[in-house]
Amino acid sequence: MNARCLRVEPASAPAYDVRIGSGVAAAFAGELADLLGTKPGRVFAVIDRGVPGAWVDRVLVAYEASGFTIDRFTFEPSEQAKSIETFGEVLGRIAASRLERREPVLAIGGGIVGDVAGFAAACYRRGVPVVQCPTTLLAAVDASVGGKTGVNLVVPGGGSGDELLKNMAGAFHQPRAVLTDLDAFKSLSERHFRSGLAECVKHGMISADWGDAGLLAWSCDSIGPILARDPGVLGELVSRNVAVKARVVAADEREQSDTGGRALLNLGHTYAHAMETIGHLSPDGDPANAPLQHGEAVALGLIAASACSAALGRIGSDDVEAVREAVVLCGLPTSISGLPDNDTLIARMQHDKKAARGRLRLTLLREMGKGELVTDPALDAVTAGWSSIRS
16 A cells, blocks of 8 residues: 655644654654764664564664664553653653664653653753654544643642643654554554544544534444454545644644634543543553553543533534544544542543643534634533433
8 A cells, every 4th residue: 555645734843744654753764864864873773662573673673674763661551651751751761772862752652752852852962853653543644733732730639639630741843754554553442542533533523614514424434344444444544533633733833812812622532531640540440451542531521511502502412423433433432430520520621631720621612623722611500511421
């Protein structure tokens, strides 16, 4: 299969390519020095422990064959590991490798690895290049594109225990390239693969404003070959989702728009992030499957955001059911047990980065296919969102 190539054009950084196809991670080795405008030197690879070592080795051998010296650091990704401590360790390892300012960090893994590695690259020597090599569907269609990097913070919560604040420390640091090697998806567990589909549903729910009104319908119609991981269909799925995100990033790279802009990509995420801070939640009620994966929380958050939008009179109940049906097709959860009371959940939502002057701001739907940023939505509507996913 021929590789696909999309261009991302952020306002504050050089444009870069997203390459999608079989073998693109290794094939890029011969082009990296030219991209950086230097001779082959050192590459610091930050690697997801869940990626098969044999595949990683094949990729890194290609860079060594092109004249690069490879240093590496591997860690087990989790929301707890997406921390200041892990960030500090990665930063220290990069410094110990004596990486120079024009030498890159190569992030090989899912979204957590990409976020931590990208943040370290943004801070080391006040910014070294980063190349993102997403190995999960979720990272490929969302986290690897757009330059958001960062880690979670933990703050004392008084009598209720410590609180996890999602993505509260970070930087905008655009990659120099994104290499989405579809071969990496072959080793993903079914749960991890399906988790990535939540971000595809999200893009489809707002894509009418961003040049692809038929994305959600196509994704639902193509779910069979998508779940079978057909390379051609996967290539189209990733390409269309990246194209939507690239258009949003080009319009509002740093999330400054008062009317939505990049914040629209947070549809469902304020609900999702609140759930992700509750470590005992699982998609099926089995404690062995806790915590929720990010995509599972997003899937639930999309249903909740749709129900909230309906409660505010912006969309109809049939639209909420259409979202629920899309989530079902993806094999993702549509309800969850073990949620705390609504006051606790809303308090957690108010820790969201979009909150302003203590006021809750939610990305919702103004109609199916079109999002909007709503400040101070009625609390009964927010609660209706939670009620729609309680079991």
